[in-house]
Amino acid sequence: MAQVVPADQQVVVTGKKKAQPSRSWVLLDSRGETTLLDVDKYAIMQRVNIHARDLRILDPFLSYPSTILGRDRTIVLNLEHIKAIITSEEVLLRDPSDEYVVPVVQELQRRLPPANAIRQGQDYTGGQNDVEAGDEDESPFEFRALEVALESICSFLAARTLELETAAYPALDELTSQISSRNLDRVRKLKSAMTRLTARVQKVRDELEQLLDDYDDMANLCLSRKLAGTSPVSGSGAANLYHASPTIGSKISRASIATVRGDENDVEELEMLLEAYFMQIDGTLNKLTTLREYIDDTEDYINIQLDNHRNQLIQLELFLSSGTVCLSIFSLVTGIFGVNLPYAWNQNHGYMFKWVLVVTGILTSSLFILIMSYARLKGLVGS
Secondary structure (H helix, E strand, O other), rough: OEEEOOOOOOOOOOOOOOOOOEEEEEEEEEOOOOEEEOOOOHHHHHHHHOOOHHHHHOOOOOOOOOOOEEEEOOEEEEOOOOOEEEEOOOOEEOOOOOOOHHHHHHHHHHHHHOOOHHOOOOOOOOOOEEEHHHHHOOHHHHHHHHHHHHHHHHHHHHHHHHHHHHHHHHHHHHHHOOOOOOHHHHHHHHHHHHHHHHHHHHHHHHHHHHHHOHHHHHHOOOOHHHHOOOOOHHHHHHHOOOOOOOOOHHHHHHHHHHHOOHHHHHHHHHHHHHHHHHHHHHHHHHHHHHHHHHEEEEHHHHHHHHHHHHHHEEEEEHHHHHHHHHHHHHHHHHHOOOOOOHHHHHOOOOOOOHHHHHHHHHHHHHHHHHHHHHOOOOOOOOO
16 A cells, blocks of 8 residues: 655755755555655655766756666666656656556556565575576566556557547548648648657657667666675665665575576566567657658648649739730720821721721730740640
């Protein structure tokens, strides 16, 4: 059952440092039991022995990219809304009341208790072979916690991608069939959401790729192996640091046997774990890339349609301009004969009126046909 633990009263900020506001954390141990913590950052720093710059990565008010850092005895995890500190015996997760963090806490409670939790109540009389068999059947605690975090963030980003695809493809199809301000604004918002989501997925993918490319970084994440490689004095200090967990002795013993068999086994297991979720997040990124290409193709199609409409308007303008020129010539002849000036040849020639109209109409019509034929010859108007 979860219990609330107030801030450590022994952690006193001296000098000119101001008291930090309390932060909400949830602690999950190797048995899956949860404890709610209301402590400040100095209490967290003392509990897990990390620097302030590492804890600052988990500050929600600071914009830090997705990061997985391996320290001496901890793993600092910042993946979107999952901000956690993982040790070899416990997990500290901040903001446990967040709607996106609650499923992560529930999954940690279900997955963190190892198979040997049942065997802890029994006598270990099977000898070294039983210990080795038990160690082969389960992963180190930090690997299980890291797997839950990676699975949660990959599933979360995949779900957001699926929602975006479900809304984007019909909107793009509707836009191609009918170009309107409403459809354009809808696609603009979807494209902005896709750009932001792509950046988030890309950051997680780059972090996993960076870990896979660096063997030393993966080795730093093997906390149980490093704990087993310490001296008895340092091992005792580690036990005090993690508040003397009842399983720390058996954990060191099993990890020591694994160290004798070969330290590469843990790194290989971690590498396979990271590769699996790297492929998953890479598949999500590929879906977003495909969606971006579909959006680009839609934009190209719309631009082609707009260019076609623009060309049609230009052709219409050419027709109107040519007709205006021809009518202007006809109006010029009409204006010349309509001048109210006395002249001799204007008398007794009324029969010429109809011939002037007919000849002028034929000339202007011929000029219009000539202009259109020239424009068609030069490809200025469609056939």
